[in-house]
Amino acid sequence: xxxxxxxxxxxxxxxxxxxxxxxxFVRDHLGLTGTHWGCDTSNCxxxxxxxxGEPVKSCTVLAAMAAGRSVRTVEDxxxxxxxxxxxxxxxxxxxxxxxxxxxxxLMTARHLLDRDPDPSEATIRxxxxxxxxxxxxYQNIVAAVRWAAEHxxxxxxxxxxxxxxxxxxxxGEGRSETEVSA
Amino acid sequence: MQTPxxxxxxxxxxxxxxxxxxERHGPEARLxxxxxxxxxxxxxxLARPEVLIDINDLDDLAYxxxxxxxxxxxxxxxxxxxxxxxxxxxxxxxFREAERVIADPVVRNRGTIGGSLCQADPSEDLSAVVxxxxxxxxxxxxxxxxxxxxxxxxxxxxxxxxxxxxxxxxVRVPVRPGAGSAYEKVERRAGDWxxxxxxxxxxxxxxxxxxxxxxxxxxGAPHFCAPEAEDALRGGPAxxxxxxxxxxxxxxxxxxxxxxxxxxxxxxxxxxxxxLRALRRSVARARGEGV
Ligand SMILES: Cc1cc2nc3c(=O)[nH]c(=O)nc-3n(C[C@H](O)[C@H](O)[C@H](O)COP(=O)(O)OP(=O)(O)OC[C@H]3O[C@@H](n4cnc5c(N)ncnc54)[C@H](O)[C@@H]3O)c2cc1C
Ligand code: FES
Ligand code: FES
Numbered sequence: 001x002x003x004x005x006x007x008x009x010x011x012x013x014x015x016x017x018x019x020x021x022x023x024x025f026v027r028d029h030l031g032l033t034g035t036h037w038g039c040d041t042s043n044c045x046x047x048x049x050x051x052x053g054e055p056v057k058s059c060t061v062l063a064a065m066a067a068g069r070s071v072r073t074v075e076d077x078x079x080x081x082x083x084x085x086x087x088x089x090x091x092x093x094x095x096x097x098x099x100x101x102x103x104x105x106l107m108t109a110r111h112l113l114d115r116d117p118d119p120s121e122a123t124i125r126x127x128x129x130x131x132x133x134x135x136x137x138y139q140n141i142v143a144a145v146r147w148a149a150e151h152x153x154x155x156x157x158x159x160x161x162x163x164x165x166x167x168x169x170x171x172g173e174g175r176s177e178t179e180v181s182a
Numbered sequence: 183m184q185t186p187x188x189x190x191x192x193x194x195x196x197x198x199x200x201x202x203x204x205e206r207h208g209p210e211a212r213l214x215x216x217x218x219x220x221x222x223x224x225x226x227x228l229a230r231p232e233v234l235i236d237i238n239d240l241d242d243l244a245y246x247x248x249x250x251x252x253x254x255x256x257x258x259x260x261x262x263x264x265x266x267x268x269x270x271x272x273x274x275x276x277f278r279e280a281e282r283v284i285a286d287p288v289v290r291n292r293g294t295i296g297g298s299l300c301q302a303d304p305s306e307d308l309s310a311v312v313x314x315x316x317x318x319x320x321x322x323x324x325x326x327x328x329x330x331x332x333x334x335x336x337x338x339x340x341x342x343x344x345x346x347x348x349x350x351x352x353v354r355v356p357v358r359p360g361a362g363s364a365y366e367k368v369e370r371r372a373g374d375w376x377x378x379x380x381x382x383x384x385x386x387x388x389x390x391x392x393x394x395x396x397x398x399x400x401x402g403a404p405h406f407c408a409p410e411a412e413d414a415l416r417g418g419p420a421x422x423x424x425x426x427x428x429x430x431x432x433x434x435x436x437x438x439x440x441x442x443x444x445x446x447x448x449x450x451x452x453x454x455x456x457x458l459r460a461l462r463r464s465v466a467r468a469r470g471e472g473v
Contacts, residue, residue, distance in 0.1 A: 001191060018191035018234070021221075040184045042222060045288060054262075054291040060221050061292070064191045065214070065236055108288065129372045130286025 003067040007032070008076035018064050022056075023047040025063035026073055034074040034103050038132075045131030048104035049073045055108050057130075074103035077110060085154035086110050086145065095144030097135035104131050109145045118149055184225035193236040200237050200349055201324045207233040209346045214238075215258060215297035218289055243296070243351060246270060252318075252354040257296025261285065264295060274315060274355060275467065276363035276381045276460075280307045283365075286373035296350045304339045305375045305400040311365065312353060313406035314381040314397030320352040327351070333405045358393070361385045362467025366456040370443060376400040377443045378452035380432075384420065384464040391420050396428070396461075401453045402437035408457070410435055420465045429458035 004013040007030060014029050026032045026049065038046035040059050047058040050072040077084040086109045089095060096102045105128060112119055112127040119127070124145045125138065133141060148154075192207075194200035204211055212231035214220055215238070223229040237243070243258035246267045253273060255264070264270060265281035284307050285293060298308045299319065312319070312332040319330045321344055332353075335342055344350055367379035381397040394415050396408040411432035418424055433454035440446040466473045 019186045055288045060218055130288045
């Protein structure tokens with residue numbers, strides 16, 4: 001069957017089997033491998049992406065069910081080469097080790113911050129409670145989301161802070177732009 | 183990789199359309215709502231429908247509204263909407279408390295009340311909630327609609343009265359002025375199914391229990407309810423002793439089976455303790471105490 005949907009703002013059409021899962025559609029048919037595929041049983045949240053603006057576990061949605069809807073994956077977080085503040089937060093706070101859970105965590109975190117720009121630690125933990133990280137523990141992930149909440153415009157503010165706090169900053173000191181966007 | 187067996191996909195544009203598709207494709211066709219019970223079963227090949235009829239476009243079945251002396255909930259209402267509903271929280275806090283511990287926030291964006299009740303998993307939380315509240319379920323076919331009491335809806339594990347060419351369209355929860363309600367669940371980890379759970383409501387006339395509903399899940403309570411315990415409590419004072427006695431009777435009528443979530447005796451103990459806690463909080467809320 002033919003499915004047409006909007007993925008990261010662009011319309012895509014593909015011929016697929018009705019039984020194809022959305023996670024495999026975005027990874028194998030569209031080459032968007034940022035969305036990960038883990039447990040296959042709706043438990044780990046590695047496959048979380050947005051469908052019609054809500055985070056969903058894409059291993060438990062058929063590509064056919066997404067037809068006519070709008071899908072957003074982790075590839076769409078960065079804008080004009082500028083990482084989203086949640087991505088920067090994960091870098092600043094060491095929110096990842098192997099990175100397997102990270103795309104799902106990022107998509108849930110972005111959704112949370114869009115609805116609640118200043119979430120408590122408990123709220124963050126609740127939001128990611130359907131997602132598993134087997135590397136870092138959750139402390140740094142929570143800190144990363146808090147960082148993003150405190151820096152809604154991301155690195156630009158970090159630079160400002162670095163300048164105001166440690167001015168005159170010597171090159172290479174503080175949190176430089178290259179470090180933030182590396 | 184877990185892949186469902188092949189099937190044909192159809193998308194319904196309306197309830198009538200879905201009913202026509204069900205009739206055309208016969209008993210091997212299945213509706214798919216949130217898909218968060220059905221797709222995992224299809225991946226494990228525990229379910230092999232030949233045709234899937236997607237009802238996610240039926241936005242007219244996604245609502246929570248006051249309708250006469252009932253709160254009407256459309257079958258396609260998602261868990262997340264039930265959790266966030268101020269109307270449900272105002273009348274029956276048991277819904278919000280149950281929803282807070284059903285699966286996780288991402289799963290709750292997809293799973294629906296209709297799918298939960300029709301899945302009829304013996305550990306489904308909402309089955310206990312609607313049984314406790316004495317809800318009525320509206321089931322439609324091409325020839326008309328019928329109303330089934332929640333306590334007559336489930337005919338066994340994974341089985342309901344919904345026929346092959348029927349759709350559950352609405353859940354009607356009676357408004358009970360002054361009622362207090364609560365949900366108590368024990369699970370192994372965040373987002374897991376219940377080891378045991380109890381949901382209750384109580385209305386008071388002075389200090390007399392005017393009415394009470396007790397729902398239980400995951401412990402083999404027939405029809406997810408405890409009518410013997412309700413009878414024992416109704417019409418007498420809402421004392422701690424009588425609540426405890428009702429909880430004891432409720433547990434006595436359960437028939438839990440031991441599994442990876444725990445042995446039967448532990449589950450029976452939980453059934454008693456959780457019923458008691460839910461009753462206590464329901465009574466306190468009916469008294470207007472903020473708990
Ligand atoms: C990781 C995980 C954890 C979970 N934890 C819990 C939990 O703690 N507690 C709990 O109660 N549930 C839990 N669930 C189940 C969750 O609530 C499901 O969403 C729900 O059981 C099914 O709803 P659905 O809309 O996804 O139904 P679907 O999977 O789409 O459908 C389930 C069944 O109902 C039928 N059906 C659906 N809608 C209708 C209708 N309107 N009329 C007639 N038949 C219909 C389908 O044909 C199918 O047979 C969990 C699920 C997952 C994946
Ligand atoms: S791969 Fe989808 S939840 Fe684990
Ligand atoms: S960083 Fe490895 S699973 Fe989370």
